[in-house]
Structures are given as C-alpha cells and as structure tokens.
Amino acid sequence: MSTRKPIESWLTDMDGVLIHEGTPIPGADAFLTGLKESGKPFLVLTNNSIYTPRDLHARLTRMGLHVPVGNIWTSALATAKFLDDQRPGGTAYVIGEAGLTTALHDVGYVLTDHDPDYVVLGETRTYSFEALTKAIRLINGGARFICTNPDQTGPSPEGVLPAAGSVAALITKATGKDPYFVGKPNPLMMRAGLNVIGAHSETSAMIGDRMDTDVLAGLESGMETFLVLTGLTTLPDIDRYPFRPSRVVDSIADLVAEI
Template identity: 75%
Template sequence: MGHLPRGVLRPGPPPVTPTRPDTALGAPMLDRKPVQSWLTDMDGVLVHEGQPVPGAPEFVKRLRASGKPFLVLTNNSIYTPRDLQARLARMGLDVPEEAIWSSALATAQFLADQRPGGTAYVIGEAGLTTALHAVGYVLTDFAPDYVVLGETRTYSFEAITKAIRLINDGARFICTNPDVTGPSVEGALPAAGSVAAMISKATGIEPYFVGKPNPMMMRSALNTINAHSESTAMIGDRMDTDILCGLEAGLETILVLTGISTRAEAERYPYRPSRIVESVADLIDEI
C-alpha cells in the first residue's frame, strides 16, 4: 500500500453501530414506542373453558375507556362477530362487534384482495359464509375459483369428497387456520388443520393458511384499526401461533399463562415473547 501525504490520516475501520438484541429470535426490543394499540387472542387470554379469565372483564373495560384501538382475535371461523359479541357478553366481557377479528374475516379480505368478486366452494359455518358474502363472493360447487375450508361442528365426508374433486379439477385450496385441534369442555376436537391434512393427502395440494401464525392475520387486523406495528402489542397464550404471528408482524408480544403455553414450554422455542405475565390482569395498569 502506498504512503499517504504528510498530515493525512489513514482511514480507520468504519464506526460500529450499536445493535439492539436480535429481534428475529424474539428478544425484547429496547427502543419500542409506547403501546397505542392492542391485539389480543380470545380463548386462553380472555376466556378459558367457557369462563372469563379473572381480570379479563376489567381489562376489556379499561381498554374501552382508554379510547385506544383494539381487536380481539380468534382463529375460530365458526362464528360471526355478532355471535362472538353475544358469547362474550354472557361472560361479562363487553366487547363491541367491530372489535372482533376472526380468521373468517381475514380470509374473506384476503380473497377479495386476490380475486375480487370470485367464487368459492366452502366447508364451514355462518362465520365464514357471511364474511365471504359480505365481500361479494358467490358460493358455488360449480368450477369455483377456490375451495375454502374452515371450522365446522360437523365435517361431512360428502363435502370433503367434493372439495377433493374440485381441487383436483383446478380450484385453489385455502384454509382459514392451521389449528389441528380445538378446545371443548369434553376435550380436544379435530379442527380445520386436521381436515386440511386429509384433503392435502388425497390431492397432493397444500392449502394456503390465512389465520395465525400467518402474519397476514396480524397485518389485516392492524389495517382494520389503522394501527402501526411499532406501537402495537399482541397478547396471546400460545407460543406457536399468537407469539410467532405477532413476532413476525413486528409487534410487541406478551405471553399470558392462562391458556396453552407454560413458562417452561416457552423456553424451549427458538424465539421468545417480549415478556411473560400471569394474565391480562397484570396489564390493566398499562393501558
């Protein structure tokens, strides 16, 4: 290397920019903005086995009084927001209909964006069919653009067979959520993810899942309340759906221990929530 002219300093190494913890692995973000919007899962966070989680009614009441935008999220596509509002009201949770965001609504919005005014063959209940009608979709079993699989209390072998044949004939395969089981008072129930696996095995076609942990569920929720990821927190009880989904969407993530995941189980994942609290009761004073 040649000599520099007298009085000219040789350039040193570039300055090192301080880095924050590795957020890709779920480490807490030290420079997050104060929380201005809230997203919260429903089952396991606000309600559990048909009963309100202690502190949940007070948490919702404080949210409403704060004026901050919020949404209650659920992967369950069976019910309409009105149905869910009534269900929550019976448990003392005063959640407005417009503050409920389901995988059925997210799926309908996704399809309306992808193929406006399209057609679909649907396996599901009122939550899903109502949402699709609301965005202008026609439900049909004649050469539909999509086969859309959601939750239902009674999966029909005839309907599953029809779905398989339509997918084999070229229909695109969409599923509201990947959950393989759902909760009930009697125990676990097979859910959409299990039926999707059956259809995939028969067709060789994997579905596109819209609900959690797809971060699209979070982004559609953020758009609904005009919120920003850097100032929004996601509260959930499952590391593999709620926390993963919130993390990938860039939200602050808060794991509560009133549902599926325990503190010990959370440590086994390669990503971490921003923090862990016992229940939403611990968050009331933060709103």
C-alpha cells in the same frame, strides 16, 4: 436492545386469554374496560371461523365481557378480505359455518360447487365425508385450496377437538396440494387487523396464550408480544421454541396497568 415505542393499540387472542371453556378469565373484564376508557384502538382476535363477530359479541356479553362487534377480528373475516383482494367477486366451495359463509357473502363472493375459483376450508363441528370428497375432487380439478387457520386442535369442555388444520392435512394427503393458511401465525391476519383499526405494528402489542400462533404472529408482524400462562403454552414450553415473547405474565390481569 432498542427501546420500543409506547403501546398505542392492542390485539388480544380470545380463548385462553380472555375466556377459558366459556368462563371469563379473572382480569379480562378490567382489561377490556381499561381499553375502552383509554380510547386506544384494540381488536379481539380468534382463529375460530365458526362464529360471526355479532355471534361472538353476544357470547362474550353473556359472560359479562363487553366487546363491540367492530372490535372482533376472526380468521373468517381475514380470509374474506384476502380473497376479495386476490380475486374480487370470485366463487368458492366452502366447508364451514356461518362465520365464514357470511364473511364471504359480505365481500360479494358466490358460494358454489360448480367449477369454483377456490375451495375454502374453515372450522365446523359437522365435517362430512361427502363434503370433503367434493372438496378433494374440486381441488384436483383446479380449484385453489385456502384454509382459514392451521390449528390442529381446538378446545371444548369435553377435551380437544380436531380443528381445520387437521382436516386440511387430510385433504392435502388426498390431493397433494397444500392450502394457503390465512389465520395466525400468518402475519397477514395481523396486518389486516391493524389496518382495520388504523394501527401501526411499531406501536402495537399482541397478547396470546400460544407460542406457535399468537406470539409467532405478533413477532412476525413487528409487534411487542405478551404471553399469558392461562392457556395452552406452559412456562416449560417456552424454551422449546427458537423465539421468545417480549414478556411472559401469569394472566391478562397483570396487563391492566399497562394500558
């Protein structure tokens, strides 16, 4: 096997790696502190499109984890960047929260339900039948279908919640149109994030708790990959996949010395 170059920049998932159900995972603070002291570029990523980076910064700060706003990269930001590249100044009908609508406004998109260029589906805790019906009719009328991420479920203190991927499947069933998913495991989100911090995949690493999104996205982006066992993927799960992470560690605490 070829020897990889030293890691000069880090990307890490948030839920299951740094926090779990609103509580910091032991070692997360030391890891983030080490990154900031090292001066190495880094990003905290999330497929969740509900919150803006400013919102997430505030939430993490309340937990004792200090991540600058500019070091947070969401599927909503990646989606806005993608649409701005594809069709600058376009229009979209959006099902989602402030994280997504703010990101689209910031790139100059107009949000409308009148003949939009795109229907953009993101995460929300209040999916409405009326909004989904409108999205289906707009897609049938020619709007292109975009979804921020393919996650079928998301975590909550009460248990799993249906996520954007599950709702996208409903729309697909009704329209016959598959969405383009921007978030992980699409390497587009990773490469756009690397560009934000001026990093290169050959000298970057991705840390995640899911084989099917985090590790796969890192692998397909050409990065070194670390799987932590503090989230969804368990040790027996790994052999079920046709690919493997570069390394498996118990938690983020085991990577502090790697910085």
